[in-house]
Amino acid sequence: MRFDPVPDGVYPRLIYPPYKSTQARGPSQAPLRLQAPVAAQPGPGFARALLRPFDADLTRQGSAEPLGEKIVVTGRVLDEDGRPVRDSLIEVWQCNAAGRYWHKKDQHAAPLDPNFFGLGKLLTDAAGRYRFITIKPGPYPWGNHDKAWRPAHIHFSLFGNVHAQRLVTQMYFPADPLFDFDPIFQGIPDAAARQRLVARFSMDETVGGEMLGYVFDIVLRGRAATPFGL
Ligand SMILES: [Fe+2]
Numbered sequence: 001m002r003f004d005p006v007p008d009g010v011y012p013r014l015i016y017p018p019y020k021s022t023q024a025r026g027p028s029q030a031p032l033r034l035q036a037p038v039a040a041q042p043g044p045g046f047a048r049a050l051l052r053p054f055d056a057d058l059t060r061q062g063s064a065e066p067l068g069e070k071i072v073v074t075g076r077v078l079d080e081d082g083r084p085v086r087d088s089l090i091e092v093w094q095c096n097a098a099g100r101y102w103h104k105k106d107q108h109a110a111p112l113d114p115n116f117f118g119l120g121k122l123l124t125d126a127a128g129r130y131r132f133i134t135i136k137p138g139p140y141p142w143g144n145h146d147k148a149w150r151p152a153h154i155h156f157s158l159f160g161n162v163h164a165q166r167l168v169t170q171m172y173f174p175a176d177p178l179f180d181f182d183p184i185f186q187g188i189p190d191a192a193a194r195q196r197l198v199a200r201f202s203m204d205e206t207v208g209g210e211m212l213g214y215v216f217d218i219v220l221r222g223r224a225a226t227p228f229g230l
Pocket residue numbers: 095150153155
């Protein structure tokens with residue numbers, strides 16, 4: 001397998017002062033080039049037996065239905081040549097409808113939902129397709145600067161089929177008014193690449209009177225690569 005370089009500006013700046021924590025964690029030295037042949041580094045394989053019954057339906061992991069707007073998110077994971085990335089693990093995590101994560105570090109003034117934990121696990125199928133049901137996450141404050149609120153987003157971790165396809169990113173929702181003010185979103189220099197992180201609303205994927213549908217396609221590496229979103 002060959003890898004075309006990802007164009008400059010697609011991946012976020014490693015040090016971007018408006019996003020304060022990048023200043024402490026960004027690398028202070030030039031990167032080293034690894035010469036190991038990529039083809040000799042197959043990624044981990046994943047068995048469907050790893051999945052629990054409601055890993056792909058985050059609205060059914062509690063004892064009752066969670067509060068908020070139920071949505072379905074689907075899409076395809078493709079490699080740089082447009083081929084499906086098959087049988088590959090995707091992990092998703094997010095806050096609840098009120099903008100609160102089920103995590104002890106999130107103590108901001110919004111309620112937890114006892115029926116929503118915000119963690120999902122999926123495998124792509126033979127066409128590289130995935131699908132999960134969840135609650136639309138709310139925006140939340142994060143203390144980076146005055147009035148720092150994150151646009152609503154779902155975190156994605158993708159393992160691909162080889163190690164070089166690893167991607168951790170965030171999916172956003174169309175027309176979010178917070179995009180212009182978010183240094184994580186704006187930390188991706190290429191404006192067109194930024195838009196690849198925004199899901200599109202889909203009436204085709206909308207399920208009757210139950211939930212609206214969103215499509216988020218992901219490209220691992222290459223000229224049309226989906227940006228990292230950290
Ligand atoms: Fe987040």
